[in-house]
Amino acid sequence: MAHPSTGSIGVPHSVAVLSATRGSGATLLTAAAGLVVDDAVGRVGQTVILMDADTDGGGLTELTRYWNATCEAPKDGLLGFAEDRVELAIRPVHRYLRHVHTGDPRRQDMALLPLGPGDKPGERLPTDGTLQDIVGAAVDGLVDLRGCLIVDCGVSRTPVTQEVCERVEHIILVGPPDPAGAAETAQLRTWLGERGLDRKVLGRVCNDPQGTGPCTAGPTAAEAPLMLLPYDRSGAADVALGRLPDRGTPLVRTLYDGLLARWPDVLDDGAMGAR
Template sequence: MREKRELGRPWSVAVVSARPGEGATLVTATAGVMIDHRTGPGGQNVILMDADLLTGGLTSLLRAWQVPGTDDAYGVGARAGDGGGGLVGYALDRERRLRDRGIQHRLQELRSSDGRDGDMNLLAMRAPGSAALTTLGDLPDVMGRAVERLGEIAGCLLVDCGHGWNARTRRICETVEHIFVVGRADARAHPDTLRLFGHLERAGLLPKTVGHLANSPEPAHFAHGFGRRHTTNGHGPGPLAGLPGQGANSAPRQGRRGDTLPVRTLFGLPYDPRAADEIAKGALPGAHSPFWTALCQGMEALEPDLFRTGFDIY
């Protein structure tokens, strides 16, 4: 534990991955609920944003956390005729210019099933209507503005960008303070991973890319080889599983021979399908979860300090 923390300092993070099923959604969701749990109601306000148009995976994973009958923490709800709630409603609101659109009333309140953790909100990606977003020529600017507006009201903001690289992801990454890349433990040298980091470099975004989080979405005996199919732990991670000397408490290696990634691997996360199951049920995985423990220890050691407290603006 750090003995001193910076108080009153908001921050924003984009979580990206090179390929589907590498665990970016589970990392985003678990980091958010962990920060809320660790800092408590007097600490960080947590806002999660689902920016994955293809799957809306964060919205789906956190369904059990969404408080029934509420659109947001303010009790206002989206007004009729302005596009509705979530990111779809914000993007399709044509009653106001982009710079004038409010976003607080489009947030979904989140709370654990036992009611003990709940200083969180979600800008959801609802499946109905999400296809209409692909026709918006200004969608990258809409995404960027949404991140800016959320950053004005959040103690911490975590954005699940989904996988791959496009104009929307670039605009989000340009807007946030930090970027984390989530990928399989054995795929630092994969062409898709190298391609993603090439995009980040050409966009001038490597300086704000904190590093690579090493996942393996399947058990160790499935972990090797780029062509393996993902298992039911599709939301989530796994560690430098099966690689000698790797784990949450050891210094991660940079990857296999020929690895040219311009950032280091920050830490590994163990294969733990129960973690995604617990989050999906509206519960914290807790200390019994290797994934939860490794992520908590890894975040605790990080700079920037993602457990900053004392920023409460609601």
């Protein structure tokens, strides 16, 4: 897979996805959005990069264990990057990426930076206080690839999470659609605001894994949710295997519409994804 530093067909973006509460869908949104963008413009040169920065949970690392992905480095992902002997400022992140082979010549293989190998995600990451700087350098390295970077931060509210959010362009919050989910999202937004990061928040995505109904009011009464991810068990199962569900499925249709509304330039290949 090529990692051009310039000339990507789509406009580069970097976004962190934060969960209001565990299990609210940050990993599903990260993975599915990556597959959607790759399907739309991967074949014409847009690089799609996913990163797992949820050092307490590792949901994206766990999910993508079942994807058809390979890496040339014996220790890939954030762990391999952390153990590189090269000075941090010049450490090349691309060598530790897993390449997700879709088998579809119309797409470009995606790239993934998981936490790393091991039975438990993140179990061998540094504990000497250097992890924050390492994660920050990794995000900078991925941003330099000038693709569409989506970082799964999970539910953690740690210095590592803050480091990611400071280095990306945008932040998306994911939470349940009920009133409790709205309250938890408001608390997360307060946490970001206290760190001067609220200006980067694009809004809230309501994930409805149980099909409970419409999304309630956002952190502020006047704020409508960015999108309501529908109950789509079959679509989520396809994503877990590294396959994009059919375009007519509720999950994919919602993501396409949401991305086109917020980031039309990401999907713009001259034909807006038409084959």
